[in-house]
Amino acid sequence: MIIEGVEIEDTFAEAFGMRATRLVVTADALRWARIAGETAAGFATSVIGCGAEAGIERELAPEETPDGRPGIALLIFGMNREGLAKTVRDRVGQCVLTCPGTACYGGLEGGEPLPLGRVLRYFGDGHEAAKQIDGRRYWRIPVMDGEFLCEDTVGQQKAVGGGNFLILGHTRASVLAAAERAVGAMRVLPGVIMPFPGGVVRSGSKIGSRYKGLTASSNLAYCPTVRGVVETALAPEIAAVLEIVIDGLTEAAVGQAMATGIRAACRGGAGEIARISAGNYGGKLGAFQFHLRTLLA
Amino acid sequence: MIRLMLRARPPTRLSFRGLIPERLAGLSADSIARQALRQGNRVGVIGDCFSVDLAGGAEDRLVISGAGDCLDDVGAEMSRGELVVEGDAGARVGLEMSGGRIVIEGSVGFGAGMAMRGGELRIRGNAGDDVGGALPGEREGMRNGMLVVEGSAGAGVGDRMRLGLIVVRGSVGAFCGARMSAGTIIVGGGIGEGAGAAMRRGTVIAPRGNLRTLPGFADSGAHDLTVLRLLGRALAVHGLSEVASGFFDLRRWQGDVAVGGKGEIWTPP
Numbered sequence: 001m002i003i004e005g006v007e008i009e010d011t012f013a014e015a016f017g018m019r020a021t022r023l024v025v026t027a028d029a030l031r032w033a034r035i036a037g038e039t040a041a042g043f044a045t046s047v048i049g050c051g052a053e054a055g056i057e058r059e060l061a062p063e064e065t066p067d068g069r070p071g072i073a074l075l076i077f078g079m080n081r082e083g084l085a086k087t088v089r090d091r092v093g094q095c096v097l098t099c100p101g102t103a104c105y106g107g108l109e110g111g112e113p114l115p116l117g118r119v120l121r122y123f124g125d126g127h128e129a130a131k132q133i134d135g136r137r138y139w140r141i142p143v144m145d146g147e148f149l150c151e152d153t154v155g156q157q158k159a160v161g162g163g164n165f166l167i168l169g170h171t172r173a174s175v176l177a178a179a180e181r182a183v184g185a186m187r188v189l190p191g192v193i194m195p196f197p198g199g200v201v202r203s204g205s206k207i208g209s210r211y212k213g214l215t216a217s218s219n220l221a222y223c224p225t226v227r228g229v230v231e232t233a234l235a236p237e238i239a240a241v242l243e244i245v246i247d248g249l250t251e252a253a254v255g256q257a258m259a260t261g262i263r264a265a266c267r268g269g270a271g272e273i274a275r276i277s278a279g280n281y282g283g284k285l286g287a288f289q290f291h292l293r294t295l296l297a
Numbered sequence: 298m299i300r301l302m303l304r305a306r307p308p309t310r311l312s313f314r315g316l317i318p319e320r321l322a323g324l325s326a327d328s329i330a331r332q333a334l335r336q337g338n339r340v341g342v343i344g345d346c347f348s349v350d351l352a353g354g355a356e357d358r359l360v361i362s363g364a365g366d367c368l369d370d371v372g373a374e375m376s377r378g379e380l381v382v383e384g385d386a387g388a389r390v391g392l393e394m395s396g397g398r399i400v401i402e403g404s405v406g407f408g409a410g411m412a413m414r415g416g417e418l419r420i421r422g423n424a425g426d427d428v429g430g431a432l433p434g435e436r437e438g439m440r441n442g443m444l445v446v447e448g449s450a451g452a453g454v455g456d457r458m459r460l461g462l463i464v465v466r467g468s469v470g471a472f473c474g475a476r477m478s479a480g481t482i483i484v485g486g487g488i489g490e491g492a493g494a495a496m497r498r499g500t501v502i503a504p505r506g507n508l509r510t511l512p513g514f515a516d517s518g519a520h521d522l523t524v525l526r527l528l529g530r531a532l533a534v535h536g537l538s539e540v541a542s543g544f545f546d547l548r549r550w551q552g553d554v555a556v557g558g559k560g561e562i563w564t565p566p
Contacts, residue, residue, distance in 0.1 A: 067526045127559075132461075147523065147524065
């Protein structure tokens with residue numbers, strides 16, 4: 001399959017079941033909501049090393065938020081409910097509660113809820129107060145600029161993590177430009193995040209290592225500088241590879257984002273982008289498979 | 298829909314306790330007319346005082362017209378459906394109701410929403426004393442639900458309130474929010490003396506009230522808080538946006554310190 005002069009390899013991305021929640025963070029200005037969201041989503045690129053994957057899903061206009069202030073929707077993914085609960089508590093407690101003027105609400109319904117305000121409330125040292133409004137319970141925690149308002153619990157649901165595709169090109173600059181096009185196109189889609197820096201990852205990994213104790217190591221088959229001495233997956237003209245990793249609330253959302261991203265990466269890439277591929281483990285580990293040619297058909 | 302039309306003003310008070318949409322739904326007009334109705338100190342039947350008409354629409358909708366202030370306990374123990382009174386009603390409207398919706402087009406007497414546990418009670422006119430209050434001897438008053446008085450209310454609004462929301466568009470009498478342990482009371486107009494006396498927790502908001510707070514309340518300054526914005530938006534959903542229009546830069550009084558001081562009254566700055 002060729003799209004805009006770029007070959008789409010006949011392969012698939014392998015993804016895994018995760019648990020996810022959506023938080024709505026508001027502030028007096030969008031800038032501060034975004035700062036809170038970016039801070040809370042920090043060090044959350046890979047569940048293997050960070051215990052969570054997180055990112056800002058989108059910005060929210062005042063009329064879309066519970067308190068009528070500008071905000072952001074933040075998606076946080078974990079491997080299970082318990083792990084997700086802990087990371088959500090810690091991230092909101094350290095990065096949102098601390099950020100001037102913010103408030104935090106649940107953005108998902110259903111699932112066994114994650115405790116949030118009910119565990120952060122103890123920061124109020126006895127002067128916290130619960131308030132029930134329209135059937136939802138919130139905690140008001142006194143802080144130095146007023147109150148931190150936080151919903152008592154937030155919903156969570158099953159989700160999909162690890163959707164991905166690889167962009168292989170003739171120069172590092174052209175591959176990065178294609179990756180930026182892909183991420184830009186995917187950022188407007190609902191229910192997905194690209195958790196790596198700027199949505200792009202350059203350090204694709206394989207399972208295991210020759211060093212004892214390391215569970216993952218550089219995917220040398222896609223590293224152009226060692227292709228002369230390893231079993232490489234790269235043709236001689238390939239100078240660089242970048243990967244986009246996608247986590248989504250549903251399988252459909254991940255699939256749609258992958259298709260959108262790949263099309264955007266290919267756009268104008270003829271002669272510079274050689275191939276789009278994807279990462280998998282032979283189909284033996286992940287519960288979800290995203291076949292590139294099926295997605296793009 | 299079931300429509301009960303009062304034939305003539307009865308010589309005694311009538312108690313509508315137990316005569317709620319969920320129990321009358323599905324019955325024939327004759328059967329409804331034979332339902333017991335307490336009239337003063339004797340028990341008669343609905344047919345003694347009302348004509349019964351079954352019209353189309355939802356069968357768990359009950360409309361009472363022409364009853365006036367002699368009709369007590371309207372919607373008592375109601376848990377679902379809708380009850381509309383086209384006119385005034387008497388005491389204890391919505392007593393211990395746990396769900397559904399009651400609309401009183403006129404005014405009501407004493408004890409509206411007393412010991413209410415859920416649902417929505419909306420009174421278009423005025424209400425008497427003890428709105429959302431507690432039954433005699435009970436420790437807790439209103440425990441949940443939403444109670445709206447579009448006119449004014451008497452003394453003791455939300456006495457011993459445990460949870461829920463009371464909105465009075467007009468003024469309230471003395472001791473609003475007294476002894477409350479949680480919940481929210483919003484007063485659109487003036488507020489009487491003794492508000493929040495012995496309140497342990499909970500919130501009274503009176504953005505236009507000229508309140509002289511009790512000595513047990515401490516001034517914690519004027520603030521513009523997110524929780525008030527959130528509350529304001531919730532009120533707007535229920536058609537009460539003008540009540541929340543003054544929810545900015547209000548002064549927070551914390552009290553009553555005699556009983557822990559974790560309640561709050563919000564007044565103009």
